[in-house]
Amino acid sequence: QKEVEQNSGPLSVPEGAIASLNCTYSDRGSQSFFWYRQYSGKSPELIMSIYSNGDKEDGRFTAQLNKASQYVSLLIRDSQPSDSATYLCAVNSRGNGGFKTIFGAGTRLFVKA
Amino acid sequence: DAGVTQSPTHLIKTRGQQVTLRCSPKSGHDTVSWYQQALGQGPQFIFQYYEEEERQRGNFPDRFSGHQFPNYSSELNVNALLLGDSALYLCASSPSGGAVDTQYFGPGTRLTVL
Numbered sequence: 001q002k003e004v005e006q007n008s009g010p011l012s013v014p015e016g017a018i019a020s021l022n023c024t025y026s027d028r029g030s031q032s033f034f035w036y037r038q039y040s041g042k043s044p045e046l047i048m049s050i051y052s053n054g055d056k057e058d059g060r061f062t063a064q065l066n067k068a069s070q071y072v073s074l075l076i077r078d079s080q081p082s083d084s085a086t087y088l089c090a091v092n093s094r095g096n097g098g099f100k101t102i103f104g105a106g107t108r109l110f111v112k113a
Numbered sequence: 114d115a116g117v118t119q120s121p122t123h124l125i126k127t128r129g130q131q132v133t134l135r136c137s138p139k140s141g142h143d144t145v146s147w148y149q150q151a152l153g154q155g156p157q158f159i160f161q162y163y164e165e166e167e168r169q170r171g172n173f174p175d176r177f178s179g180h181q182f183p184n185y186s187s188e189l190n191v192n193a194l195l196l197g198d199s200a201l202y203l204c205a206s207s208p209s210g211g212a213v214d215t216q217y218f219g220p221g222t223r224l225t226v227l
Contacts, residue, residue: 004155032214043203043218044156088155098168098211101146103155 003027004091006104014112019076021107023089026070032092032099033065035074037085038106044088048074079111115140117206117219125225126194134189134222138206145187146216147179148203156203162187163210191224199226 004025013019021035032051036044048063050056050072056063062075072091076083086106092099118137126132138145144163148156158171162181181187185206191198201223205216 034215036218043201043221046215046217049215090155092214094214096168098144098161098163099214100161100169100171101148101156101158101214101216103148103157105153105155 003102004089004104006087006089006107008105009108010110011107012110012112013079015079015081017079017111019079019083019109019111021074021076021087021089021109023072023074023104024070025072025089025091025102027091027093027102028067028070030091030093033063033072034090034092034101035061035063035072036088036090036103037083038088039085047087076109079109081111081113084109084111117142117204117217119202119204119219119222121222122220123223123225125227127227128194128196130194130226131190131192132194132224134191134202134204134224135186136189136204136206136219137186138204139217142206142208142217143185144207144209144211145181145185146205146207147187147189148205149173149198150201150203150221152200159189161211168211194226196226199224 035048050063064073089104146161147159150156161169204219
């Protein structure tokens with residue numbers, strides 16, 4: 001079983017729609033959860049971080065966390081063509097004074113104009 | 114305020130050679146993590162450095178080693194290169210000795226092993 005799983009997509013949505021990206025993780029001791037956006041040939045860019053159960057909103061982005069179900073999601077409202085990218089779910093666990101980050105393989109999102 | 118920088122941008126090596134990649138963290142950050150990202154995959158955690166010591170390590174062989182300098186910059190060394198080591202190598206930095214685990218990534222080094 002992969003430690004962090006995401007649907008590889010591609011997920012295709014029309015401009016202005018809501019894009020919903022999902023992620024599950026296996027380590028119940030995980031404490032921090034992140035969504036990164038990665039354009040082709042570029043490095044990951046942090047979009048959202050979430051640490052406690054519930055929703056966290058930042059502009060057009062909403063992250064949702066359910067630790068009991070080991071589930072993290074990202075909603076993108078009013079999707080724009082510039083949102084077309086790969087979205088990476090990342091999960092941190094702590095130990096030895098530091099932390100270790102496990103990434104999912106990413107979901108490719110296409111927003112059609 | 115400079116972000117995370119990495120050098121070189123691209124590198125071509127042959128099997129069996131050794132390579133050193135370099136990273137300078139974002140200003141104010143003292144913790145550096147290294148990742149390997151193969152094409153079409155998510156980044157894979159290699160290791161994390163703080164106070165010049167390796168604190169966490171992923172599932173990578175001993176051919177992968179690192180170092181952190183007093184100015185918090187870091188190097189990733191890979192010995193006895195294999196074709197499968199071809200990937201984008203990413204460096205990420207974070208502040209406060211890792212107590213704050215929000216990371217910022219550099220642009221990466223694209224390594225091609227022939």
